[in-house]
Amino acid sequence: MKYMNSVVIKLWLTILFIVTTVLIILSIALMSFFNAYLMSESGHNLKQQAEKVELVLMSRHDKNDAMNYVKELIENPAGLILITNDSDKNIKYDDPLKALMLNEINTNKKFEKVFKKDETVVQSIKVNYQGSKHEYILLGYPSQAFNNNSSAIFIYQDTNAISDAFNYIAIIIFLVALVLLILTTIFAFFLSTRITKPLIHLKHAAFKLARGERNEKIKVQSRDEIGELALAFNKMEEDISMNMNRIYSERNLRDRLINAMEDGVLSFNMHLEKQLQNPKAVKFLDDIDSHQIDELSQIVNEVMQYGDAIYHDMVAQDKHYVLIVSPVINRDIKQGNGAVVIIRDMTEERKLDQMKQMFIANVSHELRTPIQMLQGYTEAILDGIVTEKREVEEFLNIILDESKRLNRLVNELLNVARIDAGEQIMTIEPVDVVDLVNRTLMNFKQTMKENDIKFNVAFHHTSLALMDYDKMIQVLTNIIDNAVRYTVSGDNISVETKESDKHIVIIISDSGVGIAPEHIDNIFERFYKVDQARTRGKHGTGLGLFIVKSIIEAHNGTISVESALGVGTTFIIKIPKVDGSNTIA
The missing domain is CATH 3.30.450.20 (PAS domain)
Structure with missing residues (x-):
């Protein structure tokens, strides 16, 4: 019992126990892994054979000739059962092994998925064959070669080769584990002795210090944790003074x-x-x-x-x-x-949470409405409720509009996600602002006509602007779309360009309902929406102007807004321009 109280013995036994436990668990895990791997590979090989059989059957017109060919190709060492229809399930085979496999196919409910769900099923089965138990891998593969829903290809193979490989691997693992255990025993005893010897010296020195006796400095023989412990013991008196100074410094640091x-x-x-x-x-x-x-x-x-x-x-x-x-x-x-x-202070966080909740509610509503309309109009067409070509075309146009609405909503959400993740990629190059504006306005030509909105354009610049063409199309489209929704019949929308020393200035104005002063400072925030009752038709999600501002800032530009209720709204965009040598032809 005296030896059991020794740190050397305890440490030695602890290391042996840990290593033995790890080796046992690792050996079991490896054996399970290799067994599963070998079974998986066998199933994969059988599936590849089944695919070859299916390819041969599909490629030949003479099915009988094809069936004879694949039997010669697959059988020996594997076995093949072809079921072309339900009657093949009751065939009486002279080969007792095939009869056992056919019985397994008919009785095992898992193979019903092959016929009913067109799924590939692999099962490990045990059968009594020739007076002893044998384990086989049986694979069922749905076939389309016989134009029958009940046709399938079944391939089976004995697992003796797998068992032999598994036993060989198990022997190797056992021998390696045994060698490692022996090496660990030697290493553990050596390590425990080396670790505990300086600890014994420290114990004696600690007892002398407790009795008030002075100690000679303990020799530091290593620079590991035990060596550091000896150094700490030797410098205890100096450390007390050092700790007092440290406490004072930490108190000052804490206050700061x-x-x-x-x-x-x-x-x-x-x-x-x-x-x-x-x-x-x-x-x-x-x-x-x-x-x-x-x-x-x-x-x-x-x-x-x-x-x-x-x-x-x-x-x-x-x-x-x-x-x-x-x-x-x-x-x-x-x-x-x-x-x-x-x-x-959680003011901003609570405000953001409220805005997110409103955003989720708005997005849910925005998604539900077009989805319901898509479903309703699609069902109406499929059920034959509308039959005339004009009505069908009208329904299809509505479906197209709602699909575009859904796509626009999803794109806005994706753009916000990219902005938050810092993944907004810009392709900055010299761009002709005239071409940019004209191309954007072409998209609103029909909308302006339908809503009786007048459109004015004036260009007072000569330089090219440094911008991402597609991103700026998105910016102008969003702002003009907002202007259309916040105007009524007879109102005006104008686009004007100017030029300063360093910027191209794009001014987009409308004579619509305007924005209330309390909304001006918040319209560029995400999820923020002004009074929806003042808009024409469908309103947005509150993300458009947030995306617009993010794009403009990514161009090293600025955007500002001026508005008055009942007068209209003006957006002012400033984008860096190319130096004076680059002018519009």
């Missing part, structure tokens, strides 16, 4: 960090007196009223009394704060003798 934190930090003692507060906490105390201060004192008192942290929400001065009040426990009396309050 707390003052620099984005969250407020406020601490109380057991008499509810403030001990520590940073500038954020001071601002929070200035925001809350006397009633909320009393509420905070009550929460702190409850935390110190019961010793449980409390999360509390508090709204003050239109700001939403989350308070995390945690106790400071005195280990001697097992009771709270103070509390720390972390004050986190």
